[in-house]
Amino acid sequence: MALALGRTVRRYGGMASMAPKFFLAYSIWVWMEWAVQTIALIITSFFWRAVYTDQTVIAGLAQSQTLTYVLLALIFAPFVHSTGMIYNFGYLLKEGQIAVELLRPLDFQAGQYVWRTAELWVGLILQVPLFIVALFLGMQPPLDPRLWAVFLVTAFLGHAVLFCFDWMLGCLAFYVTEIWGLSVARYGFTLFASGLLVPLALMPDWLAGILNVLPFAQALYVPLSFLTGIAPLSDAPRVWLAQLAALAVLLPLSRWVFRVAVRKVTVQGG
């Protein structure tokens, strides 16, 4: 048992350890990412300052609270972007590289999850300089370690929920040949549904209510709402229970969907 566990950790751990090497293979990409993200942080902070010019509170959120939220949302965006499977599956199928991936003696979904989570960690580490930039732009992150702990647990649970949901969306690639449009639609919807651009608290109640229960918000808005004081810390157990329940349904469902979809694989040519 312990031996088997050790082997599993070695296999998947090995995969996880590769993620930083990929991220850092092209240093120009890292520099460009920092430059673009810094510009995004600056524009976002100016925009929200402008919105609050004549008001101190909007929909119950003070200027500093909203500013902190939107800047943190940009910094923690990898939680919602790292799970996008539609483009990944589409690429694997289009290039026929799915054949190679399916030949590895690994659980395909577990392998992808480990890879995505490793990418997420690398992405978060690379956000550290942006965190410092955001502090200069007026972000006031909380200092209470309990808030950060609750944030991290909620965010990683939400990330797992979103991964399972995205996994099922990604399986559409097995049925349609064109996945670019679908991938862009997912990205666009995520910007709003996850609370990445606008806190869901600023949306109409009915819309916020719907978006709040979708997997996108679980990976960003819900965890950030603890960090920024939008939601009380006492809500955390209820939220975690809901996330675990969602995982209990989505994980087996996503595995079943893949098992059915993978039968459609067509890898033409040599």
Added chain:
Amino acid sequence: MPVIQAENLSKVFHIPQKDPGVAGAVKALFRPRFQPKVAVDDVSFQVAEGEVVGYIGVNGAGKSTTIKMLTGILVPSGGQVRILGRDPHRERVANARDIGVVFGQRTQLWWDLALTESLGMVARIYDVPPTRYRQLLDQFAEILELKDLLHVPIRTMSLGQKMRAELAATLIHEPKIVYLDEPTIGLDLIVKERIREFIQQQNREQGTTVILTTHDLGDIETLCRRVLIIDAGKLIYDGPLSLIKERFGKFREITFDTASPVTTFTLPTGAEVVAAEERKLVLRFDRTRATASQVAASLMNQLEVVDFSLAEPDLANIIKHIYQGALREDGGRRTEDGGRKAEDGRPELQASLGR
């Protein structure tokens, strides 16, 4: 017990059909039509442990589709596959541990990583003990001449270097069965030679079972005693390479160097002149009507022969002949080693394997 068993294996793809123009595209959006395409049709064969089998056919004949069903990537539309007693699709992970696959046009290595990192990763995924990994790495680096490439990212390698690296990655976990799908495609003669030697060595020393698809008949001649020929999805030949040569390499060529200029002579039975120079004569003879010794003896009685050489039938021409339908034309004759007719009435030669 065979390590590979394919029984009545079939694969049907459904190819989308669209009418031309924008109207066709719009129509296909609401009412997509699919045309069934039979890629593999009722193919059955077995491969014993340690065999090296060549699987050949023209482009689109169904070679790669068969390999993908054997590896568990594709699900057969009909029939069944057992690899080492397992269903390769249902038991994909367990099957993957025991096999290695090279797709000549794809890579299992990580493009941006150095070869040594990629190989290390493959070894971890396959649970290769670190000491064994180092032994194999040294051995492969030596045989495949990878020493100078170990710290080079895959993306900067030439095609030949990539293929050698690919072979190392495929065999680093010492698989029981290796599928090589066009492993020498686009490679120069020296690299091809090295790769063939490596495959031979693995088969000889490790007892690795190999299925090889290729368009390079040099690969087949060097590595395989048995070939499977697939044509339009159907297996049309399964038997020894030597039997094909015997059946379809009907004509052999014999070249004589003579001491004095060749003037007149009587042609032996079944022979014809291919080329005649002052002191050189090339004859072609039908091996079913005369033996090489008969032809040689006849000429030696008439001419002062200094030297002679006998050329075996050229496999490339034989296979080309088969691809062009020789087996179909030839199928009316039942052979003593088990020729039979396919169910659709198309003649088929199925050699008795005798294993």
